[in-house]
Amino acid sequence: MSLDDPGREAIAEKGWLLAHKWLLLRRGAQLFFLGIFLVGPLTAFWLVEGNLASSRTLDLLPLTDPLLVLQSLAARHLPETTALLGAVIVLAGYLVVGGRTYCSWVCPVNVVTDAAHWLHIKLGLAKGWQPKPGTRYGMLALVLLGSAVTGTIFWEVVNPVTIVHRALVFGLAGAWLIIAAIFLFDLLVSRRGWCSHLCPVGAFYGQINRASLLKISAAKRETCDDCMDCFAVCPEPQVITPALKSKGSPVVSHWACTNCARCIDVCSKDVYRFTLRGMETRP
Numbered sequence: 588m589s590l591d592d593p594g595r596e597a598i599a600e601k602g603w604l605l606a607h608k609w610l611l612l613r614r615g616a617q618l619f620f621l622g623i624f625l626v627g628p629l630t631a632f633w634l635v636e637g638n639l640a641s642s643r644t645l646d647l648l649p650l651t652d653p654l655l656v657l658q659s660l661a662a663r664h665l666p667e668t669t670a671l672l673g674a675v676i677v678l679a680g681y682l683v684v685g686g687r688t689y690c691s692w693v694c695p696v697n698v699v700t701d702a703a704h705w706l707h708i709k710l711g712l713a714k715g716w717q718p719k720p721g722t723r724y725g726m727l728a729l730v731l732l733g734s735a736v737t738g739t740i741f742w743e744v745v746n747p748v749t750i751v752h753r754a755l756v757f758g759l760a761g762a763w764l765i766i767a768a769i770f771l772f773d774l775l776v777s778r779r780g781w782c783s784h785l786c787p788v789g790a791f792y793g794q795i796n797r798a799s800l801l802k803i804s805a806a807k808r809e810t811c812d813d814c815m816d817c818f819a820v821c822p823e824p825q826v827i828t829p830a831l832k833s834k835g836s837p838v839v840s841h842w843a844c845t846n847c848a849r850c851i852d853v854c855s856k857d858v859y860r861f862t863l864r865g866m867e868t869r870p
Contacts, residue, residue, distance in 0.1 A: 593819035594853035601855070609848035616692045621755075628756045638752045639693065640743055641670065649673035654791045658734040658742060678795065684846070685802070686795025690782060691822070691847035696747045699766055700782045703773035704822075715777045723790035730787045742787065783822055783843075793842040803846060804862040805830045805837040811858050817850035831858070838862065 597606040604611075620639070627633035635644045640652045651666075651673030659666045666674075681689065691697055733741030743749055747769055754762035769781050782789060805811070808831050817831075818824045826841035827850065851859045 593816040596814065596855035597816070597853045599855070606852055609852050613692050613847060614698070617695055617698055620693050621695050621751075624752060625755060639748055640746070641673065643669075648676075650677050653678050654730075654788060655740060655743070657731060657791075658740045661731045661734040662738045662740065663735075664738075681792065681795045682798055683800045685799040685844070686792035687789060687843065687845040688801070689792050690786075690789050691845035694748055694788070695751045696766070696769065696786075697782060699770050700773050700779065701822075703770045704779055707774050707778055712775070712778075715775070715780070717777060718780065718784040720784075722784055723786060726785055727787035727790040746788075748788070779822055789843075796842040796844065800864050801846060802862055802864055803830075803839045803844060803848065803850065803859055805839070805858050806860050806862065807856065807858045808832075808837055810856040812856060814855070816853040816855075817859070820849040820853050822847065822849075838864070 594606050600606075623635045624638055624642070627636060633646070635642050636646070637643060640655050642650050644650065649669045649672055651670045653674045656666050656670060656674040659670075730742045745765075747765060750762045750765050754766065773780050777784065805827075811831060817827055821827055822845060823841070823843040826839050826844045829835070829841065830837050830839045846861075848859075848861070851857075851861075
């Protein structure tokens, strides 16, 4: 394996399409979730109103980011009943599929940071500055503290995901500058710096991961040939070792796992697969 060409053996074994299956599905999902919010502004047919923080589908189904509700409570504002219901629905969904699935399957900023990481590797740049492991928790605390001090939904003012929506709908130049700043930060300053070290949303949804149902399992870890491709493509490589190398459960149970499934894609030995909590030992 070469760091800038992980998955070469998987491509030879399975073909390019199957060796990128989950990556292609993720990109399709991210485009879909972004696209449904643009239908209204572009066509005046409001399939979904709002954004990923708070929305209503067909003027019926409310969906609310639970972190937005926490900010509202920190700001001493009791959310409306529909907002609370929307947060419960979203929370229930991520308890099934995994909280950080939001990061890899829904969040449009992930496309930006993945592109920066790809270019970082292609250019052979140094790893760069790496924030301390607990930094994103500090960022999450600052988000809630900011809401408490200002009495506002503090994070939504600077949330890159919301900014992407504003930029696409309104073409705001300042919004694109913030997205460009995140790209350049990951490219030139800190490899995978934003999503894996700083983003408070990832820190929040990671806690939902601790109880989520859907997991990735190194179910055939005995066939691993130590090619290290899975470590090369994983946005949170520290989650792999306990499942792959220990004598305990093969399930990737670490809260930081994004369920991106790139480890499944690039493994020529088919070591990894999706599983459900409690079923990991079944064939």
